[in-house]
Amino acid sequence: MQRSQLEYPIRTTGLTKIFDDRVVVDQVELNVRSGEIFGLIGPNGAGKSTLIKMLTTLLPPTRGEATVAGYDVRREARGVRSHIGYVPQLLSADGxxxxxxxxxxSARLYLIPRRERAARIKEALAMTGLADASDRLAQHYSGGMLRRLEIAQSTLHRPTLLIMDEPTVGLDPMARDAVWDHIRDLRKRFGTTILLTTHVMGEVEALCDRVGILHRGRLEKLGTANELKAEIGPNATLDDVFVHIVGEDAGKTEGYYDVRQARRSVTAHE
Known part of the structure; x- marks a missing residue:
C-alpha cells in the first residue's frame, strides 16, 4: 500500500507548539480517516491555525509527532506538500x-506533466462552474467564484488530503452552498480526505462526518455532531456544545500577541 493511501491521512501524537513559553497547541492526538470530511472548530486563539500550519509544514512542532499522507512533517516535508492541497483563509488567487x-x-508549481495540464484544467473549470469565466481576470470574480478557483488550484494534482481554513468565510448563502457542493463532489469523485476549520456550526452539520473542538490548544472533544449534542441533552444544538466546552472564551478574538507570534514564527521558517 502506498503511503498516500493509508487508513489515516492525518495522525498526530502529542503534537505541541510553544511560542515564548506559551503553549498554543497542547499535546493534540488526532487521527483523520481516509475519505473523511473532518471539521475543526474552536474560539479564535484556540490554536486551529497553528495546528494547520504544523500539518502543512509551515511551522515545525515543538514536541510530538505528526504524519500527513504517511509522511513525517519534520523529516519529509516535501512528501507532505506533494500530497496535500491547502486553501488558506487569506486570498491566494492572483487577481x-x-x-x-x-x-x-498551479499546474506548473505542482509539476503536473505538460501533456496532462490542459485536460486537468478543463476538468477543474467544469467541476467548479468556472468554464465560462476562465478568460476573465480573477480580480473581477465574485467571492464565491474566487473560493471555487482557489479550491480548483489546490486540487489540480489530485491530493490525498485537502486542508481548508474557513472555506466559506464572507460568502453569501448561494456562494456558500456552491462551495459545499464542490467539497462533497471532491470526496465523491476522488475520495479526497478533507480537513476544514469553520466558525459556522451549520457548515459542520452539513458537511462533516466528525468534528473536533479545540480549546486553549487542547482537543477537548471529538465525535460526530450527533454524539456531541447527545452528551449535552436531547434538544441540544452544536452551538450549545460549543458554548458548554469553551465557556467564557466563546466570542473572543485573537489578540495582538497571538497574531504577532504566529507571523514571526512563519516568517522565520519560510
Missing part, C-alpha cells in the same frame, strides 16, 4: 491573472 492562468500556474 492580475485570468482563471485559466491561475490554474496553469
Amino acid at each position: 492580475a491573472l485570468t482563471g485559466y492562468e491561475n490554474l496553469l500556474l
Whole structure:
C-alpha cells in the first residue's frame, strides 16, 4: 500500500507548539480517516491555525509527532506538500491573472506533466462552474467564484488530503452552498480526505462526518455532531456544545500577541 493511501491521512501524537513559553497547541492526538470530511472548530486563539500550519509544514512542532499522507512533517516535508492541497483563509488567487492562468500556474508549481495540464484544467473549470469565466481576470470574480478557483488550484494534482481554513468565510448563502457542493463532489469523485476549520456550526452539520473542538490548544472533544449534542441533552444544538466546552472564551478574538507570534514564527521558517 502506498503511503498516500493509508487508513489515516492525518495522525498526530502529542503534537505541541510553544511560542515564548506559551503553549498554543497542547499535546493534540488526532487521527483523520481516509475519505473523511473532518471539521475543526474552536474560539479564535484556540490554536486551529497553528495546528494547520504544523500539518502543512509551515511551522515545525515543538514536541510530538505528526504524519500527513504517511509522511513525517519534520523529516519529509516535501512528501507532505506533494500530497496535500491547502486553501488558506487569506486570498491566494492572483487577481492580475485570468482563471485559466491561475490554474496553469498551479499546474506548473505542482509539476503536473505538460501533456496532462490542459485536460486537468478543463476538468477543474467544469467541476467548479468556472468554464465560462476562465478568460476573465480573477480580480473581477465574485467571492464565491474566487473560493471555487482557489479550491480548483489546490486540487489540480489530485491530493490525498485537502486542508481548508474557513472555506466559506464572507460568502453569501448561494456562494456558500456552491462551495459545499464542490467539497462533497471532491470526496465523491476522488475520495479526497478533507480537513476544514469553520466558525459556522451549520457548515459542520452539513458537511462533516466528525468534528473536533479545540480549546486553549487542547482537543477537548471529538465525535460526530450527533454524539456531541447527545452528551449535552436531547434538544441540544452544536452551538450549545460549543458554548458548554469553551465557556467564557466563546466570542473572543485573537489578540495582538497571538497574531504577532504566529507571523514571526512563519516568517522565520519560510
